[in-house]
Amino acid sequence: MSGDKFKVLTGNDLLSGDVTWWTGSTWSRHVDDAAPVEDGAAIAASEEAAQRVVAAYVIDAVREDGALRPVHIKERIRALGPTVRLDLSLRPNDPAAAGWVA
Numbered sequence: 001m002s003g004d005k006f007k008v009l010t011g012n013d014l015l016s017g018d019v020t021w022w023t024g025s026t027w028s029r030h031v032d033d034a035a036p037v038e039d040g041a042a043i044a045a046s047e048e049a050a051q052r053v054v055a056a057y058v059i060d061a062v063r064e065d066g067a068l069r070p071v072h073i074k075e076r077i078r079a080l081g082p083t084v085r086l087d088l089s090l091r092p093n094d095p096a097a098a099g100w101v102a
Contacts, residue, residue: 010022027053
């Protein structure tokens with residue numbers, strides 16, 4: 001995997017259960033909105049205490065061709081959505097998305 005690794009924060013929205021990504025000021029359903037974090041554990045604790053997110057944790061990511069990509073396959077699947085039908089994923093028109101779960 002090319003690119004330098006950095007850390008981003010992910011979790012699940014407390015109300016909907018959606019996978020979410022910390023943008024630096026709020027949460028987004030889209031991994032490309034994620035911002036690198038220095039102290040993700042502190043942010044996670046604060047956001048969980050405010051009941052905006054649950055089960056937040058820090059992961060490794062890289063930037064490839066301008067797009068953020070989680071390093072581990074589990075996180076790539078969480079970022080993409082269903083793997084059985086790409087048309088139901090969060091990236092239905094992205095031909096590169098199929099390679100995320102390979």
